[in-house]
Amino acid sequence: MSGRPSALTLVVVDDDQYILRAVERLLRSHGHQVYAFNSAEAYLAGSCQADCAILDVELPGLSGLELHARLTQDGNDLPVVFITARDEVATLAAVQRTHRCYLKKPLDEDRLLAAVARATGSRG
Numbered sequence: 049m050s051g052r053p054s055a056l057t058l059v060v061v062d063d064d065q066y067i068l069r070a071v072e073r074l075l076r077s078h079g080h081q082v083y084a085f086n087s088a089e090a091y092l093a094g095s096c097q098a099d100c101a102i103l104d105v106e107l108p109g110l111s112g113l114e115l116h117a118r119l120t121q122d123g124n125d126l127p128v129v130f131i132t133a134r135d136e137v138a139t140l141a142a143v144q145r146t147h148r149c150y151l152k153k154p155l156d157e158d159r160l161l162a163a164v165a166r167a168t169g170s171r172g
Contacts, residue, residue: 127167
């Protein structure tokens with residue numbers, strides 16, 4: 049065995065195309081299947097099942113926090129890792145109230161992979 053965690057199906061939602069593509073490439077390079085969306089609305093219009101979602105907190109339209117709330121309200125307890133460039137107390141407090149992991153941008157690759165592993169209960 050390689051010690052590498054099992055492949056996951058992951059969703060990434062971020063309106064910054066650079067970050068969206070960089071995270072998508074990173075996750076694919078670790079053997080994961082990745083679906084990338086530039087808005088919460090685009091994700092909701094899709095029909096993919098995932099093991100975990102990486103959601104930008106600040107999205108135009110429906111925010112990452114609002115998307116998470118909608119999924120939870122619909123009975124979908126999808127593991128989530130929030131990412132944010134905002135360092136404001138109110139933003140971080142709102143994320144912390146979800147009891148989900150969050151990372152601040154710029155993203156550290158190892159920390160992102162570790163957060164996904166923690167969120168999904170994966171080892172490796």
